[in-house]
Every structure is written in structure tokens, then in C-alpha cells.
Amino acid sequence: MTDTRVRAYRILSALAGLAAVSAVVAVVHDTQGVAVASESCSVQVNLRFPDRPAQVRLRVFNGTRTTGLAERVSQDFKNRGFAMQSPGKSKTRVDEVAVIEYGPKSVGAAQWIRAFFLGQAEPRFSASRTTDVVDVKIGTRYRQLATQTEVNQSLAQLGEPAPPPGTCA
Incomplete structure (x- = not known):
């Protein structure tokens, strides 16, 4: 072995040793502890899409x-x-498609109905x-329900439902 090759092995060994020591020091002196969620979970929610429409109970109100x-x-x-459920009349007027x-x-x-x-x-x-x-409150901008193909496309655009703030799945 030549002196150049021996010198290269010594330098690489020293660098590997320094990397190992740095990793051990970082793990030992870690002050983060257990990760804590930034938002407390006070309510459990059901994010699962129903398997069949019959599993969804709806009540429609007229907001127009x-x-x-x-x-x-x-x-x-x-x-x-x-x-x-039996349809009803909304106490407030809805100026949107629906609420x-x-x-x-x-x-x-609710994500599926949306x-x-x-x-x-x-x-x-x-x-x-x-x-x-x-509960679905129909508003003044409502025209008609989407077709099944449009519903599938809309579900793809809306994505999976996310837990509302302060809740967890």
C-alpha cells in the first residue's frame, strides 16, 4: 500500500468516527421528548364513507x-x-346552493352528500x-343533484374528509 492510500483510509476512518460520535451525542442530548400534537383532540369523529346510501340518514330543509x-x-x-327523514322548512333563508x-x-x-x-x-x-x-338546507342557488358520474368526479376532487378542528379520527 502506498502512503497516499494509507492517508486516505485514515482520513475516511476519522470522518466515520466523527459522524458516529455526532449521531450518539445528538440522540443522547435530544430534549424534544415525545411528540405532542399541536391541537388537542376533544371529539372523536367518523371519517369513513358509508358502504351504501341506505346507511346515510338525511333530512332536507327548504331554505328558499x-x-x-x-x-x-x-x-x-x-x-x-x-x-x-321528513322534509321541513328552514327557519333561515339560504343564499347558497346548500348548507x-x-x-x-x-x-x-357529509362529505359524500357534499x-x-x-x-x-x-x-x-x-x-x-x-x-x-x-341536515341539508337547500338554498336559492340550487338547481339539481349531480349524476352518479358527477358525484364520483366530485368525490375525487374533494378528497378524503379531514377531521374538523379540535377533533380526531
């Missing part, structure tokens, strides 16, 4: 002045296989809701 709109939309959802109100038990289902409005319905989560019923 159009007579019979809630009944018509309820019938449209019923024809698609959803479990429907979807839901609780911790129906986060995934796809029927092509993602244009405003989602409103309430941690205090104890029921799994999803």
Missing part, C-alpha cells in the same frame, strides 16, 4: 321561497337509496350534535 323544494330533493335522495350540517358521527357521510352538490354546498360541523342525521 320555492314551495315543495325540500320534498322534491328528499324524493331525489330517496330514489338514490338514502334513508330519508350541510352534521356532527361527529357523520363526517364521512359531492351531490359538486362541492358547492357549505359544510357546517357541530361537535355538540349527538345524532348521525345529516
Whole structure:
């Protein structure tokens, strides 16, 4: 072996030793401890999409002045296989396509229902809701429910539902 090659091996060995010592010191002197979530989880939510429409319980409210709109939309959802509650009249006027109100038990289902409005319905989560019923308030900009192909495309664009702030899956 030549002197140059021996010198190179010594330098590489010294660098490897320094790297090992640095790694050990970093692990031993780590003050981070256990990682803590930045947001506390006070409510468990169900992010899972239902397997069948019959597993989703819906209640439709009319947030417009159009007579019979809630009944018509309820019938449209019923024809698609959803479990429907009696439609009603909203106490407030809705100036959007729709408002979807839901609780911790129906986060995934609400995302699915939102796809029927092509993602244009405003989602409103309430941690205090104890029921799994999803309330849909139909607004003045509503025209019709999306077709199954449009729903699938909308679901792809909306993505997986995320836990609302202060909750965890």
C-alpha cells in the first residue's frame, strides 16, 4: 500500500468516527421528548364513507321561497337509496346552493352528500350534535343533484374528509 492510500483510509476512518460520535451525542442530548400534537383532540369523529346510501340518514330543509323544494330533493335522495327523514322548512333563508350540517358521527357521510352538490354546498360541523342525521338546507342557488358520474368526479376532487378542528379520527 502506498502512503497516499494509507492517508486516505485514515482520513475516511476519522470522518466515520466523527459522524458516529455526532449521531450518539445528538440522540443522547435530544430534549424534544415525545411528540405532542399541536391541537388537542376533544371529539372523536367518523371519517369513513358509508358502504351504501341506505346507511346515510338525511333530512332536507327548504331554505328558499320555492314551495315543495325540500320534498322534491328528499324524493331525489330517496330514489338514490338514502334513508330519508321528513322534509321541513328552514327557519333561515339560504343564499347558497346548500348548507350541510352534521356532527361527529357523520363526517364521512357529509362529505359524500357534499359531492351531490359538486362541492358547492357549505359544510357546517357541530361537535355538540349527538345524532348521525345529516341536515341539508337547500338554498336559492340550487338547481339539481349531480349524476352518479358527477358525484364520483366530485368525490375525487374533494378528497378524503379531514377531521374538523379540535377533533380526531
